[in-house]
C-alpha cells in the first residue's frame with residue numbers, strides 16, 4: 223500500500239476488515255463522507271459514492287480508488303437524493319458493477335447560515351428535502367440490497383465482517399439550538415428520527431441503523447460556516463473539552479467501529495463524535511468553557 227494507514231484510520235483496525243463488502247454513500251463528495259469511505263476502502267471495501275456535482279464526484283472516486291491496490295470505487299455524479307429515479311439508477315449501477323450493497327452511509331445534506339426572518343419558505347424546504355426526503359429515499363431504495371446482504375452473509379456467502387449496516391450522518395446543533403440553523407436543526411432532528419425508526423423496523427431482518435453526529439471537524443465546509451458566527455478563530459478548539467477540533471479521521475474511526483462486528487448489538491443509537499463540545503454549546507455559542515491556564519498546565523501526576 224502506498225499510503226500510511228495512520229493517515230486515514232486507527233492502526234487498531236484489521237486491514238481486511240471489510241474485504242468483499244460494498245459501501246454505498248450519498249454525499250460522498252463531501253469532506254466527512256469521503257473520509258468515511260476512504261477508511262472503509264483502505265480496510266478492504268469497494269465503494270460507490272454519489273453526489274450532485276459530476277466532476278467532483280468522479281475526481282474523489284478516483285482518489286479513493288488509489289488508497290488500496292485493486293480497490294473498485296464508482297463515482298456517480300448528477301444524483302440529487304431528492305429524486306428517487308436518479309438514486310435508483312445509481313443504486314442499480316452499484317449493484318450491477320460491484321455486486322451488491324452491504325453497508326450504507328446516508329450523508330447527503332444541505333447547509334447554509336440564515337436567520338429565520340431571512341429564510342424563504344423555499345430555502346427552508348430545500349434543506350428539509352435534501353436531508354429528510356433524501357435520507358428516506360436512500361434507505362427505502364437500498365433496503366432490499368441490505369436485507370439480501372444479510373441473507374447472503376448468513377449463508378456464508380458475502381465476505382468477512384458484518385452485512386446490512388446503515389450509518390446516518392447527523393449533527394448536534396438540534397440538541398441545543400443554534401443561531402442561523404433553524405432549517406438545519408429541524409432537518410437533522412428528522413434525520414435522527416428516521417434512523418431510529420429504521421432501526422426498529424428492520425432490526426428483525428438483521429439490518430442495523432445508527433447515527434454518527436460529528437461536532438466541529440477541522441477542514442470541513444460546516445466548520446468554515448460555523449467559524450463565521452463563533453468567536454473561535456483566535457482560540458482554536460479551546461471551547462471543546464478535548465481542546466481541539468476533530469479530524470475527519472475521528473469520524474472515519476467511528477464509522478469503522480459501527481460497521482465492524484465490534485458493534486454487532488448496537489442498533490438505533492447515536493454516536494456523538496465531538497470531543498464533548500455539544501454539552502458546552504448548551505450554554506450558548508459564545509459562552510463555551512475557556513479553561514484557565516492553571517487547569518491546563520496542572521501537574522497531572524497528582525490527580
Ligand code: HXC
Nearest residue numbers: 331332333334335336342344345348349393443444447448
Ligand atoms: C439563504 C439560500 C442560500 C443561502 C440557497 N438559498 N443558498 N438562502 N442563504 N446561502 C435558498 C435559495 O435562495 C432558494 O430559495 C432555495 O434556498 C433553494 O436554492 P437552490 O440553489 O435552488 O437550491 P439547491 O441547489 O437545491 O441547494 C442549495 C443548497 C446546496 C442547499 C445551499 O447547494 C447545499 O447544500 N450546499 C452546501 C452543502 C453543504 O454545506 N453540505 C455540508 C452539510 S454539513 P428562494 O426562495 O430564493 O427560491 C451539515 C452538518 C452541519 O449539514 C454543519 C454545521 C454548520
